[in-house]
Amino acid sequence: MNTWVIARNTFGDALRKRVLLIFLLLAFVMLTLALLLNYFTAREQSTIFKSTQLVIILIFGALISITTAVFLIPNEIERRTIYSVLSKPIQRWEFFLGKFLGGALTVGFMVGLMSIALMLVLFVLAAKPPTGATVEMAQNTAQSVDIKGWMSRGLNDILLVLRGTVVIYFQLVIVTAIATTLSLFLTPTVNFSVTAFIWIVGSLQWLVAALAHQNKQGFVLIPLLANGFYYLVPHFHDFNIMGSIVHPEVPVAVNHWAYAGMVSVYGVLYAGLVLLAGTLAFDRKEL
Amino acid sequence: MAFSLSKWALGTEGRGQFSMDQRKKVWGLIALVFAANVAMSIAIKPGHEEYRKAEVPSTDYKTTEADRLRGTPFQALLATALGVREVLASLMWVRADDYFHRGQYRPIIQMIHQITTIDPHQIDVYATGAWHMAYNFMDKRLIEDGVKFLDDGCRNNRTVYDLFFEKGYMHYDKTKDFPKAVEAYRESSRKGTTGGDTVPPSYVRHQLAHALEKMGDIDQALTQWEDNLRVGREQEKLKGTSFGPAGPNVQAARHNLYITARRRNERLAAMAERQKNAAEALRLWQANLDLANDWLRDEPRHGDILKDRTVADAQVARLKSGKIVPLDPAKIDVRFTVTRMQPREIQVTGHVDVLNLSRIRVQLEDEGYDQLKLKGFDYKMSNLSREYENVSINKGVFKYTFKLNKDPADMGRPPEEIYPLKSDRYTLMLEYNPRLQAAFIQDRYGWNGEGLTADQQYLVEDEPRAGVVEGKRYPLRLFRRQVTLTREDLTGPGKKVIFTNEAPGAAADIPPSPQPTIEKLKPAP
Numbered sequence: 035m036n037t038w039v040i041a042r043n044t045f046g047d048a049l050r051k052r053v054l055l056i057f058l059l060l061a062f063v064m065l066t067l068a069l070l071l072n073y074f075t076a077r078e079q080s081t082i083f084k085s086t087q088l089v090i091i092l093i094f095g096a097l098i099s100i101t102t103a104v105f106l107i108p109n110e111i112e113r114r115t116i117y118s119v120l121s122k123p124i125q126r127w128e129f130f131l132g133k134f135l136g137g138a139l140t141v142g143f144m145v146g147l148m149s150i151a152l153m154l155v156l157f158v159l160a161a162k163p164p165t166g167a168t169v170e171m172a173q174n175t176a177q178s179v180d181i182k183g184w185m186s187r188g189l190n191d192i193l194l195v196l197r198g199t200v201v202i203y204f205q206l207v208i209v210t211a212i213a214t215t216l217s218l219f220l221t222p223t224v225n226f227s228v229t230a231f232i233w234i235v236g237s238l239q240w241l242v243a244a245l246a247h248q249n250k251q252g253f254v255l256i257p258l259l260a261n262g263f264y265y266l267v268p269h270f271h272d273f274n275i276m277g278s279i280v281h282p283e284v285p286v287a288v289n290h291w292a293y294a295g296m297v298s299v300y301g302v303l304y305a306g307l308v309l310l311a312g313t314l315a316f317d318r319k320e321l
Numbered sequence: 322m323a324f325s326l327s328k329w330a331l332g333t334e335g336r337g338q339f340s341m342d343q344r345k346k347v348w349g350l351i352a353l354v355f356a357a358n359v360a361m362s363i364a365i366k367p368g369h370e371e372y373r374k375a376e377v378p379s380t381d382y383k384t385t386e387a388d389r390l391r392g393t394p395f396q397a398l399l400a401t402a403l404g405v406r407e408v409l410a411s412l413m414w415v416r417a418d419d420y421f422h423r424g425q426y427r428p429i430i431q432m433i434h435q436i437t438t439i440d441p442h443q444i445d446v447y448a449t450g451a452w453h454m455a456y457n458f459m460d461k462r463l464i465e466d467g468v469k470f471l472d473d474g475c476r477n478n479r480t481v482y483d484l485f486f487e488k489g490y491m492h493y494d495k496t497k498d499f500p501k502a503v504e505a506y507r508e509s510s511r512k513g514t515t516g517g518d519t520v521p522p523s524y525v526r527h528q529l530a531h532a533l534e535k536m537g538d539i540d541q542a543l544t545q546w547e548d549n550l551r552v553g554r555e556q557e558k559l560k561g562t563s564f565g566p567a568g569p570n571v572q573a574a575r576h577n578l579y580i581t582a583r584r585r586n587e588r589l590a591a592m593a594e595r596q597k598n599a600a601e602a603l604r605l606w607q608a609n610l611d612l613a614n615d616w617l618r619d620e621p622r623h624g625d626i627l628k629d630r631t632v633a634d635a636q637v638a639r640l641k642s643g644k645i646v647p648l649d650p651a652k653i654d655v656r657f658t659v660t661r662m663q664p665r666e667i668q669v670t671g672h673v674d675v676l677n678l679s680r681i682r683v684q685l686e687d688e689g690y691d692q693l694k695l696k697g698f699d700y701k702m703s704n705l706s707r708e709y710e711n712v713s714i715n716k717g718v719f720k721y722t723f724k725l726n727k728d729p730a731d732m733g734r735p736p737e738e739i740y741p742l743k744s745d746r747y748t749l750m751l752e753y754n755p756r757l758q759a760a761f762i763q764d765r766y767g768w769n770g771e772g773l774t775a776d777q778q779y780l781v782e783d784e785p786r787a788g789v790v791e792g793k794r795y796p797l798r799l800f801r802r803q804v805t806l807t808r809e810d811l812t813g814p815g816k817k818v819i820f821t822n823e824a825p826g827a828a829a830d831i832p833p834s835p836q837p838t839i840e841k842l843k844p845a846p
Contacts, residue, residue, distance in 0.1 A: 074418070077515060078445045082415065085407035126338050163516055187516065237403050240373070265359050272362075272369050277376045280407040281442040283481050283515040286375040293368040300361040307354045314347055317339045 036124045037132040044136020045143070048102050054144065057101070061094040061148050065155065076162040083159065084195070085280045087152045091145060092202050099141040099206045100229050103213030104222040106133040107316075116321060127313040134214045134309055141206050149199040153192045160187035190282070197294050198279040204301030205273040209233055211305035212268075215312030218319055236270035268304050272297050376406060377441065410440030417446075421453075426732055429453055437473065444515065447474030448487045455495050459730035460739050461707045464495050466698070475508075482521035485509035489528060497757060499536035500786070506532050523553055523570040530577065535756055537769045537788020537797060539585050546578035579616060583609050583629060584760065585790060588767055590636070595647045595772075603640040609633040650774040651675065651766060653753050653800040658821035664812050665726035665736065672718050672823065675753065676762045682752040683721050684709035687744040688805065706740040706747075711757060725811065745808055749820075753800040770798030 048054060065087060074082065107130070110116040119129060161184045213229040220228060242264050275293070278286050339347065417432045433450030436443055447470060454460075455467030468491055474484040489505035492498045506529035513519045526549045533542035556569035586605040593601035613630035616623060639646075657671025669683050686707040687693060694701045708729075712721040725740040755763060755770040766772040769788040774780060783797040810819045 075445060078414070081407070081443065081445070082411040085405075085411045089405050089408040190517070234403070265355075265362060269362055269365070272365050275372055276405070276407055277440075277442070278372060280411075283513075283517070284375050284442050284478070285480055286371050288368045288371045293365070293372075296361065296365050296368065300358065300365060303354055303358045303361055307351060307358055310347055310351045310354060314339070314344065314351075317344075 036128040037135060040119075040124075040129055040132025041135035041139060044106065044133055045139040048136065048140035049143070051102075053101060054098055054140070057094050057098050058144055058147065061090055062151060064090050065148070065151050076159070080156070080159060080191075081280055083156070084191075085276065087155075088195075088198050088202070088276055088279065091148045091152065091199060092205075094148065095141060095145045095202060095206050096209055096230075096233060098144045099137070099210045100213050100226055102140050103134075103137045103210045104217050104225040104229070106137055106214055107217045108222055111321065120321070126317050130214075130313055130316045131309065134211060134305075134312075137210045137214060138207050138305075141210055142203055145199055145203050145206065149195060152199075153195050156191040156195060157188040160184055160191050163187065194279045194282060197290060198275065201273050201275055201294050201297055204298040205270055207301050207305045208236075208268050208270070208308070211308040211312070215308050215315070218312060218315050232267065233270060236268040237274070239264060239267065239269050239271045242267075269300070272300065406440050410436045410443050410446070413439070414443065414446055426453070426458060426730075433470070437470075437477070441473075441477035444474065444478055444481065444483050447471060447478070447484055451487060451491065455491055457730070458732070461709060462694075462701055462705060462739075464491075465694075467491060468496065475505075480512060481515050482509040482512035482525055483515065485512060486521070486525050486528070489532065493528065493532050493535065497754075499532050499756065502532040503529065503536055503538075520552065520556065523549065523556070523568065523574070526552060527570065527573060527577070530581075534581060534768070537756060537786070537790075537795065539581065539768060539788065539790045540792065541789070543578065543581055543585070546574060546581055549574040550578055579612060579626075583612055584764070586612075587764065588771075589790060591648060591764075592767070592771055594645050595649070597645060597647055599640055599643070599645045602645065603637065606633050606636040606640060610637055648765075648772070650772050653773055653775040653779075655681070655751055655753070655779075655800065655802060656823040657751060658823050659749060659804065659806070659819045661810060661813060661815075661817045661819055662722065663726070663816065664814060665724075665740070665742070667723040667725065667806075667811060667819070668720065669723070669749070669751075670718070670720045671751070673714060673753070674717055675714055676765055677714070677716060679714045679753070679758055679762050680711040681714055681719055682709060682711050682750070682754065682757070683719075684748075684750045684752070685723050685806075686748055686750075688746040688748050690748075693744075704741055704743045706742050706744075708740065742808055742811055747806045747808070747811060749804045749806055751800075751802050754797075755799065756797065767795070769795040771795055773798060773800070775800045 107116075110119070110133075116129070120126065163180075163183065209229060212232055213225060216225045216228055242260055275290070275297075277284065278288075278290060413432060413436045417429050417436065420426070420428050420432070429450070430453070433446055433453070436446050437450070451467040451470045451474070453467075454463040454470060468488065471484055471488040471491060475488060478484055485505050486509040489502045489509055492502035492505060506525065509525050510521060510529050512521060514521060526545070530542050530545035530549055533539075533545055550571065553569040553571040553574045557571055560569060586609045590602040590605035590609075593599075593605065610630065610633040613626050613633055616626045617630065620626070651674070653673060653675060655671055655673045657669060660668045660670070662668050667685065671681075673679075673681065684707075686709075687705050690705055690707055693705055706725070708723055708725070710721055712719045725742065726736050728734040728736060728739060753773075755766045755773060756768065758766065768790070779800050779802045781797075781799050781801050783799070784794075786797040787794040788797065789795070804820050806819060810817075
């Protein structure tokens with residue numbers, strides 16, 4: 035209960051921060067700019083639009099997530115409000131988890147807003163069937179809006195974006211957890227860089243696997259170290275399902291929603307792992 | 322002071338809010354969650370592999386990550402690593418489009434190859450890129466590269482019809498290789514759409530039938546039109562009537578089925594009369610009369626069909642009266658003159674007694690071009706030249722000028738870049754192919770040249786490209802004449818007649834042929 039109260043307050047505080055609103059505004063401007071691509075065919079437009087917008091959501095989401103999380107606890111310490119909070123019957127772990135949840139809610143809210151904007155635009159774009167130049171030329175003679183087709187395409191696009199943004203969100207939950215925990219040891223600027231670095235390294239995990247396989251000399255330690263590193267560092271590359279959203283016609287032998295569910299659970303578990311470690315560290319932190 | 326792991330992990334009693342016991346429990350929980358995490362990672366891995374396989378097409382997909390790392394192009398490494406393949410490809414495509422609109426065509430070829438390497442599922446990049454190569458650059462050497470680019474696209478996007486259709490159209494319209502067009506259209510007609518429809522638009526099936534007819538296989542063309550009609554009617558029940566060529570298009574299928582059957586009967590009847598087989602000719606004209614009557618039962622006022630019935634009626638009456646009109650095969654005899662107007666400007670003029678608005682292909686290329694081009698793309702582009710045109714024949718005469726001293730697309734390229742003219746010997750070919758003629762001309766010469774002949778040394782009978790009509794094979798018969806020219810002939814100074822087989826002065830007053838080929842322009846991407 036205490037955790038939830040702190041989370042709600044943190045969320046409210048975060049929404050009042052101008053920097054987040056600026057990020058959000060920038061993201062919306064970029065969403066709108068993408069609409070200027072209407073000189074492409076409907077299918078090209080859809081491909082370009084979906085891919086750029088999902089990356090915008092991911093990058094701005096990550097910026098919002100890190101910027102929010104790195105200040106969550108240091109600000110409380112700097113303003114000395116933490117003392118009055120902890121002097122009440124609130125456990126440190128409750129405070130710590132509440133702060134994280136507040137950050138995660140903020141990220142969720144921002145990503146949600148951007149996703150809704152993307153869904154709305156895609157729904158409007160779905161009025162035109164996703165065809166290439168040949169079909170567009172062929173259909174020039176018979177243009178009428180097929181409402182049933184539009185609704186079906188629009189709904190499909192919304193579900194695709196929903197799947198994409200759910201997976202992006204749980205990726206950002208890990209980022210928020212890491213930044214919140216690191217904020218116990220690092221200054222916000224250093225924390226920002228370190229978290230961003232971990233995010234990039236986590237996205238390059240497939241390279242680690244590749245390098246482990248490159249071990250032609252047969253060093254025993256290399257695969258051990260590589261595997262250790264592989265399981266310790268978060269697998270952000272597993273969250274990369276953009277291809278299946280941008281090119282839904284490409285067959286993938288995977289149940290997309292089941293996979294999205296699994297990586298989301300992984301995201302929650304990894305964030306949990308980081309937060310448990312953070313709880314221990316925060317418990318002993320000199321304030 | 323010695324470091325103690327347990328002290329570091331568990332701390333000392335009294336510091337922090339957790340008791341030692343609670344701290345132990347949290348560590349236990351951490352171990353548990355870590356184990357769950359590893360288990361989840363292992364469970365996710367096969368799915369992740371499937372996504373990665375789908376990103377890179379199965380033909381290029383390597384079994385290990387290490388192999389994939391080696392196979393990933395440098396320019397795609399960062400994008401691939403960070404999982405933004407698609408967005409990088411999309412942004413590069415926007416850039417390529419910008420080049421196109423500014424008239425800067427040169428960087429486009431390299432760029433489209435890079436884009437499709439990064440994201441091999443960019444269907445429109447394949448389609449438009451191939452179109453640039455085969456059409457917009459107006460460099461005949463690049464047509465086969467456009468087709469090759471589409472081949473790659475088809476391999477990487479096997480589940481949708483689009484690129485197979487584009488490849489079919491390129492063979493149909495550009496290379497005139499109708500068997501390959503049929504193969505690609507057939508493949509395309511079996512695929513679904515990117516929008517999730519399991520049946521491609523009707524024009525895919527219609528183009529397949531047209532290509533079968535162009536290939537000379539009239540039996541298969543008719544079967545295909547019947548199939549198109551059936552599928553169209555099924556689609557109409559599901560989707561309703563639509564007049565667009567992408568809709569069910571039942572009327573077009575029905576009309577084409579009728580017209581192909583009518584033409585088959587007419588052309589076979591002409592052959593039967595040539596062989597003085599009046600009974601067979603009568604059977605065929607009677608079949609046409611029945612075809613027209615069948616249609617008129619549903620639409621008694623259809624103007625074209627009424628005219629067809631009148632014609633068929635008259636032919637039946639004539640044949641019944643015992644009067645046959647056997648038309649001898651038309652002899653194709655091309656008399657022509659090749660003149661160098663100035664260095665790198667070669668004019669070909671000639672006379673040929675064929676139906677008005679026929680087309681004759683005039684082609685100039687390095688001797689042994691097809692063998693030499695196997696040395697590779699760079700060799701081809703630096704050393705070989707190829708230009709051709711399907712020139713319209715107007716009142717028995719034709720005229721075409723190879724302007725090897727100009728960039729054919731006015732893109733500011735030096736002419737030597739398009740026509741290097743580095744070989745010593747060149748082949749000038751003139752070819753009259755009945756399969757490339759309009760329907761009213763084929764009515765006289767047949768689909769496969771059944772109604773034409775030529776001097777033995779210039780008449781090519783092509784059995785592998787034989788057509789099939791009512792179960793019988795008809796080898797393709799075409800006129801082809803080749804003349805060898807030297808580089809000096811093409812690049813030497815001043816005006817000079819290089820070759821002629823015409824009477825003196827015959828070439829003097831030939832007007833230019835009407836602009837023969839209208840390049841099909843694709844709208845800007």
